[in-house]
Amino acid sequence: MPPIRIPPIHCLQAFEALSRLRSVTLAAEELHVTPSAVSHRMRQLETLLGTRLFGRSDFSPSADGQAYLVQVRQGLQALAQMPGQRQATPSAARLRLAVTPTFSRAILMPRLAAFRRAWPEVELVLQVAIPLLDVKAEEADLEVRFGTGPYPGVEQVRILSDDVCPVCSPDYAIEAGPFPQHFETADEVARAHLIRSPLVPWSGWFQACGIQLPEPREGAQFNDVGLMLDAAAAGFGVALTRPKLAAAWLDSGRLVRLSPRSVPSPFHHYLCWKPGTLARWECAAFVDWLTASLQA
Numbered sequence: 001m002p003p004i005r006i007p008p009i010h011c012l013q014a015f016e017a018l019s020r021l022r023s024v025t026l027a028a029e030e031l032h033v034t035p036s037a038v039s040h041r042m043r044q045l046e047t048l049l050g051t052r053l054f055g056r057s058d059f060s061p062s063a064d065g066q067a068y069l070v071q072v073r074q075g076l077q078a079l080a081q082m083p084g085q086r087q088a089t090p091s092a093a094r095l096r097l098a099v100t101p102t103f104s105r106a107i108l109m110p111r112l113a114a115f116r117r118a119w120p121e122v123e124l125v126l127q128v129a130i131p132l133l134d135v136k137a138e139e140a141d142l143e144v145r146f147g148t149g150p151y152p153g154v155e156q157v158r159i160l161s162d163d164v165c166p167v168c169s170p171d172y173a174i175e176a177g178p179f180p181q182h183f184e185t186a187d188e189v190a191r192a193h194l195i196r197s198p199l200v201p202w203s204g205w206f207q208a209c210g211i212q213l214p215e216p217r218e219g220a221q222f223n224d225v226g227l228m229l230d231a232a233a234a235g236f237g238v239a240l241t242r243p244k245l246a247a248a249w250l251d252s253g254r255l256v257r258l259s260p261r262s263v264p265s266p267f268h269h270y271l272c273w274k275p276g277t278l279a280r281w282e283c284a285a286f287v288d289w290l291t292a293s294l295q296a
Contacts, residue, residue, distance in 0.1 A: 014041040093282040098129040098140035102225040160269035162242035163262030182259035193237030196221040208263035
C-alpha cells in the first residue's frame with residue numbers, strides 16, 4: 001500500500017482561514033504571512049488534492065471545497081486538543097437565522113437536534129422569512145432564501161434543489177380522475193382544479209409535458225408551500241410541489257403523486273450571509289453543518 005500523502009498543515013490552515021474570511025489579505029494577517037504565501041499554499045493544496053476548492057473569485061468554496069472544509073475544521077480542532085484534556089468550550093453565542101416556514105418545518109427542524117448536540121453553546125433564534133420576497137421579521141446573521149439566485153451583495157451557497165410533480169388527496173384523485181396519462185395531458189389538466197402558488201408556477205410542468213396552456217389565473221392561491229399542501233390534502237385540487245418539502249404529506253398518505261415524473265424547477269434554497277459573517281465561529285459552524293447535513 002503506497003504511503004498516504006497528508007496535506008501540509010500550513011496549507012490546511014490557509015484553506016480554513018480563506019474560506020472563513022473570504023479575503024487573501026485578511027487570511028494572511030491572521031496567519032502572520034504574506035498574501036502571496038496564502039495564494040501559494042492554496043495552489044499547493046489544490047494541486048495535491050487534484051480539485052478546485054474555490055468556485056469563484058470571491059473565495060466561496062466549491063461543492064468539493066465545502067465538503068472538504070468540514071473535514072479540515074474537524075481535523076484542526078482535534079489537533080489543537082491533547083488527549084485526555086477537556087475541550088475548551090467557546091463562550092455562548094446567539095445565532096439568528098431567517099428561514100422560510102415550510103423549509104423550517106420539513107427540512108431544518110428534523111435535523112436541528114444534531115446541531116444542538118454538536119454545538120450546545122449556540123443559542124439559535126429562528127425568524128420567519130417570506131419566500132421570493134426576501135422579507136424577514138428583523139435582521140439576521142444567516143438567511144435561507146428561496147429563488148433563482150445568485151443574490152448580489154451577499155455570500156451564498158445553494159443548499160437544496162428539488163424537482164416538482166403534481167399531487168392531490170386520494171379522495172380528489174378519485175373525484176376528478178382517473179388520470180391514466182399521469183396528469184401529463186391538457187385534457188387531464190383541464191378536468192382538475194389547479195392550486196396556484198408563485199413559489200411553484202405551473203408553467204414549468206406544462207412546458208415539460210408539451211401542454212399548450214397558460215399559467216392559471218383562477219383558483220385557490222397560496223404564498224406558503226405548507227398551506228398549499230394542506231389545501232391539497234383537504235381536497236382543494238391538484239398542487240405542484242417539491243417531493244422533499246412534501247415528504248410528510250406524501251409519507252402519511254394525505255397526498256398522492258399523480259405522476260412518477262418530476263421536472264426541474266428554476267427555484268432553489270440558498271443559505272446567505274453578509275461578507276465577514278463567517279469570522280464568527282458560530283456562523284461558520286452552522287454553515288458547515290447545514291451544508292454537510294443536506295449533502296448526506
